[in-house]
Amino acid sequence: IERTAGKGMLYYSAFLRYYLPANKVQALDRGVSVYREYTLEKNPKMAVTAAAVNDVINVKLTIVAPHDLYYFVLEDPLPAGCEAIDTSLLTTSALAEGAEFTEAGQAEERDRYAYWWWNWPSHTELRDEKVALFASYLAKGAYEYTYSIRCTTPGEYSVMPATAYEMYFADVFGRSAGASLTITTN
Numbered sequence: 162i163e164r165t166a167g168k169g170m171l172y173y174s175a176f177l178r179y180y181l182p183a184n185k186v187q188a189l190d191r192g193v194s195v196y197r198e199y200t201l202e203k204n205p206k207m208a209v210t211a212a213a214v215n216d217v218i219n220v221k222l223t224i225v226a227p228h229d230l231y232y233f234v235l236e237d238p239l240p241a242g243c244e245a246i247d248t249s250l251l252t253t254s255a256l257a258e259g260a261e262f263t264e265a266g267q268a269e270e271r272d273r274y275a276y277w278w279w280n281w282p283s284h285t286e287l288r289d290e291k292v293a294l295f296a297s298y299l300a301k302g303a304y305e306y307t308y309s310i311r312c313t314t315p316g317e318y319s320v321m322p323a324t325a326y327e328m329y330f331a332d333v334f335g336r337s338a339g340a341s342l343t344i345t346t347n
Contacts, residue, residue, distance in 0.1 A: 181339075182319060182339070183321050183322070183340065183341065184319060184339050184340060184341045185339065186321075186338060186339035187338055188322070188336060188337050188338040189336050191332065191333065191334050191335060192227070192228070192332070192333035192334065192335065193224065193230065193325045193326065193327075193334060193335035194223075194224070194225040194335050195222060195223070195325045195335045195336055195337045196222070196223040197220065197221070197223075197237065197323045197337040197338075197340070198220075198223075199212075199218050199340075199342070200218065200219045200221070201216060201217070201218060201219070202216070202218065202219055202309065210340065210341060210342060210343065211342070211343040211344070212312045212342070212343075212344055212345075213344065213345050213346065213347050214312050214314070214315055214344060214346055215311065215313075215347065216311070216344075217246065217309050217310070217311050217312075218243070218309065218310050218311075219307060219308075219309055220237065220292075220307065220308050220309070220310060221305055221306075222237055222306045222307070222337070223303065223304070223305050224299075224303070224304045224325055225302075226299055226301050226302060226303075226304070228301050229300055230296075230299040230301075230327055230333070231297070231298055231329070232295075232297060232328040232329050233295070233296040233297075233298075233299045233325065233326075233327060234293065234294070234327075235294040235306060235323065235324075235325045236291050236292070236293045236294075236323065236324050237292045237293075237323040238290060238320065238321040238322075238323070239290060239291055239310060240318045240320045240342045240344075241314075241316070241318045242312060242313060242314040242316050242318050242342070242344045243310040243318075243344070244310060244313055245287040245308060245310050246308070246309040246311055248260070248309075260285060260287075260292075260306070260308035260309075261305075261306070261308075262304060263304065263305050264302055264303070264304055264305075265302075265303040265304055283295055283296055287308075294306055315346045316343075316344055317342075317343050317344075318342045318343070318344065319339065319340075319341055320339060320340040320341060320342055321339060322336040322337045322338060322340075323336065323337040324336045
């Protein structure tokens with residue numbers, strides 16, 4: 162940066178942004194904890210890092226909220242080479258399990274009947290690049306969000322971390338660890 166002669170002040174800003182390889186990104190908790198696990202539909206007891214083309218992978222995201230969250234967003238990037246299975250389509254196999262959001266642990270005792278509609282997502286989206294879940298209010302506790310993806314293209318893929326945050330309070334967020342997924346031909 163160089164300044165020539167003349168009146169006035171010179172202002173400048175410098176920003177540095179860098180990206181780590183996905184498998185080097187560690188989980189981070191700044192008010193919300195997020196954990197992600199991949200299991201094969203045909204063997205749901207064992208976590209996997211590899212699958213074959215046409216395999217269905219069940220994705221389980223566990224969210225731990227130590228306090229009530231308002232305008233909560235959960236985003237899980239899909240591995241390249243995979244696509245989310247939309248069970249609302251009539252062309253989807255009846256055997257495929259749809260997305261499900263449930264309470265994983267015992268939250269603080271409260272009158273659940275008065276607020277039951279706030280404890281569940283108000284909107285979910287299956288996009289090309291990610292699955293997103295939105296809730297106006299999420300009571301403190303532990304929750305699980307599950308959905309299915311199908312492996313479509315062989316290769317070795319980096320998987321960016323799942324992130325959770327309060328939409329209007331950027332300092333309350335969390336992310337899972339990054340991962341890698343290998344898809345082989347049959």
